[in-house]
Structures are given as structure tokens and as C-alpha cells.
Amino acid sequence: MAIITQTNRTLLLEEINPEKLDLLTMVGDVKGMDSLNDEKIKEINEHLSVKSFDEFLEKFDPVVYSFYNANNQRVMYTLKKPETIPDELLTEIHLNMHNDFLKMLLTLVETKRSQGLLNVDFKFEKLTNLISPAKVMEDIRQIRKEMRYVYSEYALLEEGDPKRLDVGDKLNVMFEEASMNYNNVMAMLPLAIEDIKTRLLLGAGGDGKNNTPLTLGVLSMGEEGELKILEAPKPETKALATLDDQINQGLITAIEDDYQALNEENHNDYVKALVARTFCPLPSTIVSTVDTEKEIANYNSYLEFYKTAKDDFIKTVKPLIEKVLGVRLFFEQYPAKLKGMRPTLLITNVSNEMVAKASNIPRLITFLNTVNAKNDFNNTVWYSIFPSVSLDQNSKMKLTRERFQGNKVVENPNVNSVESLARILDVLKDYRVQCFFSYETGDKTTFNYMATEGIDKFVERCTSLTGKPYSEFAIPCVPNFTIVPKDKSGVVLDKKMFLNDANMAELSGAKEDIMKLWIDGVYIGAAFVAAGLYAATQCPEYLKKTFKRNVDTELPGVRFDIEAGDHPLRVRTSLAKEITGFTNSIKDDINRKNFGFVFSSENAAYDGLNITDIMVYKARNLLYDAELGVYEPIYKTQVTTYIERVLRHGTGDFKQDNIIKFFSNNPQSQKSLWIGKRDKVNSIISEGDDINYVIDEANGICTLDITFNGNVKNLEIEINRLTSAGRTA
Amino acid sequence: MIQTNFIKNPAFLFLLLLALLIFFGSASHSVTAAEAVKRHEVVFLLDVSNSMNTTDAEKLAPDGLEEILYTLPSNYSVGLVAYGSDVQVAKPLNAKREQIGVALRQVNYTGYTNAGAGLERALTLFKDSTADKTVVLLSDGEIRLDDPVATGASEEQFNRAMQTASERGVRVCTVAIGDPGNVPQSNIYDSANRQGLLFNVSDVAQLSGIAKKILYEVFGIAKIAVSSGDLQSDTLRVRLPLARSDSINGAKILLTSTVPLGNIGASYTAQSGEILAGKRFAVLNLLHPQSDTAEIRFGSAGGGNVQADLILEMNASIQVEVKNTTLGQSEQKTAEVRLIPVSIANQNLRLLNDPYFEGKSVRVTADGQEITAVVEKGAIRFSLPADITRSVAVKVRYEDLGVNIIAPDTTTVQINQPEGYGKIIAFVAAIAIAIAALVWWRTQKPKPVPPAPPPASRYEYAGKLKIYVTKAPDDSDIAPMEYNLYRHFRKEEISLGALLENCGLSFALAGAYKVFFSPGANKALVLTNKSDCTILKNRDLLVKDHSCLVYFHERIHITFEDERSELILEYKNVKPSERP
Secondary structure: OOOOOOOOOEEEOOOOOOOOOOHHHHHOOOOOOOOOOHHHHHHHHHHHEEOOHHHHHHHHOOEEEEEEEOOOOEEEEEOOOOOOOOHHHOEEEEOOOOOHHHHHHHHHHHHHHHHOOOOOOOOHHHHHHHHOHHHHHHHHHHHHHHHHHHHHHHHHOOOOOHHHHHHHHHHHHHHHHHHHHHOOHHHHHHHHHHHHHHHHOOOOOOOOOOOOOOOOEEEEEOOOOOEEEEEOOOOOOHHHHHHHHHHHHHHHHHHHHHHHHHOOOOOOHHHHHHHHHHHOOOOHHHOOOOOHHHHHHHHHHHHHHHHHHHHHHHHHHHHHHHHHHHHHHHHHOOOOOOOOOOOOEEEOOOOHHHHOOOOOHHHHHHHHHHHHOOOOOOOOOOEEEEEEEOOOOOOOOOOEOOOOOOOOOOOOOOOEOHHHHHHHHHHHHHOOOEEEEEEOOOOOOOHHHHHHHOOHHHHHHOHHHOOOOOHHHEEEEEOOEEEEOHHHOEEEEEEOEEEOOOOOEEEOOOHHHEEEEEOOOEEEOHHHHHHHHHHHOOOHHHHHHHHOOOOOOOOOOOOOOOOOOOHHHHOOOOOEOOOOOOOHHHHHHHHHHOOOEEEEOOOEEEOOEEEOEOEEEEEEEEEEEOOOOEEEEHHHHHHHHHHHHHHHHHOOOOEHHHHHHHOOOOOOOHHHHHHHOOOOOOOOOOOOOEEEEEEEOOOOEEEEEEEEOOEEEEEEEEOEOOOHHHOOO | OHHHHHHHOHHHHHHHHHHHHHHHHOOOOEEEOOOOEOOEEEEEEEEOOOOHHHHOOOOHHHHHHHHHHHHOOOOEEEEEEEEOOOEEEEEOOOOOHHHHHHHHHOOOOOOOEOHHHHHHHHHHOOOOOOOEEEEEEEEOOOOEOOOHHHHHHHHHHHHHHHHHHHHHOEEEEEEEEOOOOOOOOOOHHHHHHOOOEEEEEOOHHHHHHHHHHHHHHHOOOOOEEEEOOOOOOOEEEEEOOOOOHHHOOEEEEEEEEOOOEEEEEEEOOEEEEEEEEOOOEEEEEEEEEOOOEEEEEEEEOOOOOEEEEEEEEEEEEEEEEEEEEEEOOOOEEEEEEEEEEEEOOOOOOEOEOOOOOOOOEEEEEEOOEEEEEEEEOEEEEEEEEOOOOEEEEEEEOHHHHOOEEEOEOEEEEEEOOOOHHHHHHHHHHHHHHHHHHHHHHHHOOOOOOOOOOOOOOOOOOOEEEEEEEEEOOOOOEOOOEEEEHHHHOOOOOEEHHHHHHHOOOOOOOOOHHHEEEEEOHHHOEEEEEOOOOEEEEOOEEEOOOEEEEEOOOOEEEEEOOOOOOEEEEEEEEOOHHHOO
């Protein structure tokens, strides 16, 4: 039976929703405490641990708050709930699968993956305009169509018919979904914009030019065969109209009632009519006359307001969206259908500046002491993700006491300082948690940037983290992934209208009247993907699915070296390539330095098929071996940690005589069992590997020499000695 | 009621007698020592031969000597001899330091290397037979002149001068720049064999570090590290650690850098101040600082490592108090000695009467033995046997206190036997005390006797401490610190306050100096609490005057006497691979 059943529990050091519980709060004051009890750990898992993206959205409910500022007539957005604003004046915008921005980005990732196109070839604008009012309206139209259909079924069924109740349930769900749109003015804005366009430009051509008023007509032939469009007659058959009108009318009434019920105190007739028109379009015979000039003014004002609000929303939400996407991509690296060692993410939900504060670090230590310093490995944390590290390698924590008065520097609040990373790494190393970290997102950390600048800048930025006791546990992940490039992130919402000479509404052709907003680039920290991919490779099922043969069903993939052989071609990320590739000189440089966890976007083929996914090129931490002149592969740390833990468990906390048995040549010894499986992809001791030990009785230290392909890595452990004279207290 | 009965009690009369005995009968007395202040004479001996043009193109050697020159305290006299083919420059010991500095800056590297002439001339500059004498020799090579004969003569001259130096008690401290090579003849590299000291640097850029070694290790100048590591900005604000700045005669902030420094400026409040700067160092020299902060601004080429040290100087005379006591039932007579450094300008100002010094240990040599004394209320307190009347010459290592106290090198303490009548009074007083104690005991619950302090440790330190200041007095955030006990100490007891100070913590945590560590069995740490701090280990409270063992991976939580500041200590193992 396997002692350790999971080797991929990952700690995400990020804040998602400040209103939810966080690790520091849950751990609490640790005065006089070395560890937490089981109930506390269970509680922490319940609130902070997730096994899928859906669970993450449900538990953490990432949200943006908006409120209206009457002074500047703008919508204000904030990620932190403002304390002084009453709840009724605050709107929560949940970043879930109903949010158009998040939906658009996920669709974009999906589409790009399926098309396998590079960034330069992919038509980002086709997808980014999913957040334009026109596209929002398309979604609504689909909902509307479905509502009408279901309602017509409902209307046709008799009272008391059990099937009517089922259809009624379905209708309730649809109304609920629709009501999320007409529950607040902001959500109605894109609908109002499209609605006005529809009504004012009904007779216009595709270019929005509208010179004549519209009167509906019928094409007919005249007495002498000439073609005429005559004014349409009033409908003659009452029956069809009645039936059609009844369904429509019934739906209109239902929607109007629903709107009224939800907005008892502050409803107005304009919005009510707008809601009705949106969710149940009236036949053209019932179209009322409009005040064109007023509607144009409304339209332009709505568009302007919507653009500014959307702009502000995107600026505010982008850091959070990038985190949400990061979590999504973490889980996406592990196939949804597999049921093996599914990676788990434990989210601290608090800023790293707070975690790294001297007063809070003991809480993190207490937590890790509880989960990582036991012979129970169910809650053991093996990896961590630390995204958005400042590009300024000398960046300090904002809370650090100023020993030396320095210049005041305006800092990006969404970026983590290198100092906070260093402090947290110092804690993580004691519990052997490997930390995947990546730099702040932007156009200076992308594939494009690395393709032109190479890897030197990243090596330089990591100098302050190299040569430290924690360097072995620091894994710099480069480059970050681009979801929407900065230069392709313009979204045309719509054009403003004006009243032309014919007193008709017309879309303006002037450049300055094109309402465009800039998403300014959306990226995902490489650390999420790196951790997700590596966590996935720990699962024997995953390896089995990838390699088919020579995979042990029990052993975790701790020894799996993603750099070896054809592993990079077989174990790939779920993201599509971004560039054609790095130049040979840059690749040579990367190979020479053997630095970092480096992704590559290269032309490659495997098994006769072109590879269109981003692959892993290097997987190294910051432990530099001066003799070999290389940075150490990360799997070595994982194996060492695994062996130490199995050894502790298997020897009853390092009893000397048990250690000897553990490594003996007895076929049933653990070492022998491992050696017996050395041909497996997920072997612990692979071909060319070995483990030997030396016991220093005088000092009570056992040194394990773990050889990886001829290179030795040492592990020192303090043993429980054989003789009572030397036994430790 | 109890108090009224007690006053009527005859035992009270005996107590009154005892009080009189203490006032009149004690052997305590104050003596102001009148010994002379210890002086030091230093001669810089600089090789300015032509080869130094290659070795030291940037002239960092004279820069390093200037760094020493301006940092030395005021009881050091400095002279200079520079030699090439012959002696080029000779500045006597009574020359002003600025003159020496100018001479150093003006040296030209030219000629051969006539170290013999240089050393001989250097020795002639020493005057005071009682002062400590040191020659600091800086050279990049062996003795060499234009012909072998002259070279041989210079070598002989050098050997003779080294012999003379040894006879006169002159210490030669040699800084050799470059590779000693394989030179068989006697030369400057050989000076280490003759009771001198040899520092070898491969690169002149290391000279600044050597200058500091000479200052702190050779001369024993006390300093407080203000900063070490990369400086992120160009302004350094230093807080003087003493509550009273008037006890400080002089304060020097020594700034050293691995890259050139420039644009030095400073803000301070003092009687006077000056900035003395070289290529890779700057010294802000303040006379009688009048505020507890000073600011020094500088510009440096990027990518360098800038360090700052604070060197404080106090001029003191020493008052002595001796009180004879009898220790326990063995009736061993001891004299409790209190040496009180007072300001020369104000005899009522006790220089060590400051929270910074309170509880600090300081080494004292008396009766040929080294004793650990403690600073208590401005006095250095220690005990000596008082079996016989005698004069004891006491030498104090003031540098243990982190400041340079310019005071007489030795202090004479007179230990007297108590007089005959004193014995009778003492006997009566003993009876009275016994009766009074009996009465008092009957009315009070017995207090528990505090456990005896642990005996001196026979174990060695084996681990390190991770220190987390979870709540600073000023609410600032202090980065976690690590202190390797194994590396810094063997067996001696250390206080938490001293440990924190060594970590560079500039503020004092109330009571920290009364929490002690010493090594215990099985690599454990013995933690002794002599303070009123609240110390928790695994929710167990460590009360005052008790000790506990701390094992690896165990944590201690301390709330200090101000009931506000808090700290967590984690005791960790030092793996064999981490040991030097």
C-alpha cells in the first residue's frame, strides 16, 4: 500500500476575494502553539481548498464591487468591498461563467487552442468584441428565443397538467437568468444601446446610413407587370394574429410583472418597456413612434457611459481576471476525465505582503508545521505558486521599516515584492515546498519579449534569490502566457449616432465617434501553468495516459524529468503556441545557462503529428551547481523530499536500525522494491540512479547520497541512534 | 495592626541598629582613580614604489589608510612614512590627522622598494614608552632595489628594524597586496613570523575590508553595525543608541563602499562636525552630538555594497566603590566592586547609566583572572575575594560594551579587611536580624527560594535561532533574522539583548538583556529568564529566575517588559553541511 498517496497539493499565494476567509485569519494567533489541531485543518480545507475551477468559482466567488459616484457621474469599481458604502448602493459583479468578460477570455483560449494558430495569425478582434453591446445582444436573443419557445409550450398546456409544472420550472430558471440582466441599469445598458439602434436604424443599410423614414411594405406586381412595394395592409386573419399575439402578450405581461416585482420601489416605464422589448420583441405593427432626437441623445449617452464604465471595469478587474484565468489553467493541465491524483489547490486568499509580515509569518509556519511535519501526508503541501513578482529585483515590502530613508516610489499594488517572496521562500524551504514563481504580467514578460531579449534579463532579476539556502525551492517560470496581446486588445463597441439632414438617425463615420476601449493586454502568470503541469505529472494515471506503457500504477511521478528524451513532446501544456519559436542563439543561451522553468513555443512534431501546444524547455530551480555550472533540475528536489518522507515514515522517525533495513539488499527492503521498478517512467530510482547512505554515529547524522544519472545530491537527517547513550532527547 | 505591633517589637530596635551599622560600619568608599589614560601610537608605513602603479592604479591603498586614520579614536596618535627607493614622506606622530590625510592623497608611486629604510624610519617616530605602538605596513612586494647589493642591505636593515620593533614592543601589522610568490629571503611577508600580523589581499578592492579588520580586530575599536548589505537608497539615517547624547564625546559614522562614493553630505546637530571622505569611504565625525539622529547622504555608482558602522567615543574617569560582604554560611568574605565611569566634564554623569548598557556583560581582568562583570545602574559590578587587604589592578574591556571609553587602562581597587569593632556590631546585627526575621516570618507566608542559577555550561552550542519580531515597539515591520549560535559562540552565556544587538536591531526590547541562553545537553538550548518578560514555550510559562530546555524545532514566544513588544524564537539545527 502506498504511504504517500498525493505529491501535488499546491498552495496558491494569492488574494482572490478579501471578503472570504483567508489562511491567516483561520490560523489565528499562534502564541505558544507549534501546530494546529485536526479540526482546524479540516476547516481550512473546507474553506480554502479546491479541486476544480468550478469549485474555485463557487467557494471564492471572485467579485468586483461597483457603485455610482454622483459627483463625477461615473461608475466606480473596486476589488475590495468599500466599508463606508451601504449594501444597497453597492453592486456585486461576480466573475463567474455569466460574466461576459470572463466568458470572452475563456472562449478566446479555447478557440485559439482548437485552431492552433500563432498570436500573429489569430483574429483576436473576432472574439474580443464578444463584450461589445452587439454581441451581448446576440446572447440575449438566444435566451429570448428559448424563452419564447418554452413559454409557448407552457401557454398551450392546460392548468393542472403535470407537464405544465415541469415546463414551468424550466421557465422559472430562464426568467431568473434573464432577471440578472434587467435587475440593474448597468446590465441593461448594452441592451438599451442595441434596442435603440434596432428601432432607429431599422430601415438603414449595412453602413448605417438612414435617409428615408420606414414604412413597411409588400412587394407586388402592378397592372402592367411593374414591380411595386405597396404599403403593407393591416393583418386580416385574426386567428393567427390572435394566437401569436396571445403568446407574445402573455410573455410580455409575465416579463413586465417580473420586472415590477423585482424593482418595486424604483421601477420606471421606460426601462419596463425596454425590458419587454428586449426579451419579447413586439411585431412591427405594434411598434410605437419614437422621438428620434431624444433617442439619439440617449443612445450616445448610453454608449459613452458604457464605454467608460467598461473601460474602468476592465482596468479594475484585470488583475483579478488574470488570477482567475491562472487558476483555470492550473486545473486545465490535468485532464478532466482522469480520476487519479487530481491536483488540489489551497488558496491563502490574502496578499503576500501580509503573509510575509513578521507578525504573520509565524502563522504560515504553524500551518506548514502541521501539514508538512507529520507522517500523515494527506494534507502535505508539495508545491506553491507565487505569481506577479515585481520586475524590480530590489523591490521591498511596503510594510518594511525604513532603515534608510529612501525615495518614495509609487508601487503597483497588484505586484508582489521580491522581499516578500524571499521571506516566504525562507519559510517554504524548511518544509520542502517548491515554489513556482513568475513575474508581473505585461509586455515585458511575454514570449515575444523573450524571443527578442533572451533569457539574460530574467537571470539577472533572480540574482538576489540565488545562492541562498532557499534557492533550491525557488523555481522562476518564464515567460508568461498571452491571452490577448496588448497591440490586439482594442475592442470596438459601436459608433455614435447623429441626426442627419433627413431627420433620421445615422451612425457616424468619424474616427473620434468610434467608441473603442483597450483591454491593454491580458496575460497569465507562467507559474500557474508550470505548477499545474508539474502537479499533473505526479499522477500515475496521467503518466499512463500519456506514455501508455511502462508506468507503475502506484508510484507518483516524483522522478519524472520533463526535460528528458521525448518527454517535452509528450507532456505539453494545454495552451496554443504563441510565436514561431526562439532563435537558435537564444536556445543555445538557454541551454548553456540551464536556467529556470522555461516554456517554449516551437515547431515540433511527434508521432507524425505537428505540435501546436506550448511545451516545456527547461525545468530548473535556482540552486546553482558551481562545479557543473548548471542550475539543478526540479525533479531532484521532489525525489529527495519524497524519499525523506517515506524514509521517516518507514523507519519510525529515522531509527537507525530501521534505516539500515530500509536500504538493505533484502528483496523486500524499500530500496530493493524501488530498484525493481527502475525501468518505469515513474520510477523512484531510475536507470543510472542510486541511493547510498552513511551514518555518522558520533553526531547522530545520516547522510543519504542520492545519485541522479551520476550526479550526487545529499540529504542529511538526524537519526534516532541505536545505543541509548547516544539517543537524542 | 501588624505594623504597629512590629514597631513595638524589640526586634525593631535591633533592625535600627543594623541600619546604623550599614551606614557607618561598611567598608565602602569612593575613590577617583587618577591613572593616566591609555594612549596608542600608530605609524602608517606605505610602499609607494613604482610597482604600486600596476597593483593599485586607483590608489586605494592610501585610501584604506585614510579610512583607518579618520576612524581611530582621539587617544590614538598617527604618523606616516612612505617609502620608495628611499623614504619619501615622514610625518611625525604629533602631526594633525588632516596633514597625514593630505600627504596620503598626494603620494606618487615611483622608485624601488626600500622597506628597510622605511621601517627603520617608522620606528624612530615612536616617542611614548608606555603607549601601545603599532606599525601598519602596506606593500605589494618584496624588498627590491636597483642592484642586488642595495637590496641585500635593505633586507638586513629590515631584519634589524623588525628585531628592534620586537624589543621595543612595537607590533607590526602587514598588509600584503598580491601573491606572496615563492620568495625565499626575508621580506615583508615574513613579518608574520616575528610577532606581527599579516593580512594578504589579492585585490586592492579588498583593502577597505582589511582596514576595518585592523580597526576592529587589531586595535579593538568598538563599533555598532548600522547596516550591512546592499543599500537601496542614497541616504543613511543613524540613530544613536543611547538615551542621553550628552554622555557621548564623539560619534563617528564610517561608511564604506565597494564602489566609488561621492557627493557626501550630512545633517546633524552637534557641537561641531566634519565629513572626511575618500574614494571608497566617508566618515562623519561629530563632536558632542546633541540629538540622537544624524543623516548622511551620498552618491555611489550602482551595484555596490555599502556598509555603515557607528563608532562612539566617551571620555571618562573612573570612580570606585567597594563594599565588603560575607557570602552565606561559609562566611567567605567578598568585596563587591563597582567601577563607575563618569564624564570628565561632569562627575555626576554616569556614562553607563543608560538602558543600552543595562545588564550588559563586560570582561574584567583582576588578580590575573578574567571575570565577567555586569553593568548595573551605570556601574560595572563584579566581586573579588576580600580575605586579605590588598590593592588590585583591574583592567576593563570597555569594547565589550560596544563603545570606546577613553579611560585609564587600569583602575586600582583597594580591598580592605573590615575593622575589629565591626565584628561586634555585625554579630549583634546578626542576632537582631535573626529575631526580626523570625517575627516577620511568623506574620508572612514563606517565599519560595529561587532555584540556584545553573552551573557554567560544559556543552557547546549546536544550533541557530530564527528570530521573528512580531511586534516592534514602534509597530514597524522587521524582517525575520537568523542567528547562528554555533558559529558565534562556543559555551559562553549570551543575553537575548546582546544577540538582538548583534543582529543589528537598533532599538532595545525591555528586558531582553535579562533573558539568557547557554548550551545544554543533547544540543538543547538552556533558556534562563531573569526578567519580567512573559515567556511561553508550548503554552507553558517560564517564570522569572527559572530555566527551561529548548530543543530543535521548538518555539519560544516572548512578550517583553513593556507588555507590547513581542518576539518569537525558533531553535533550529545547524546541519553539518551548514557548519563552517
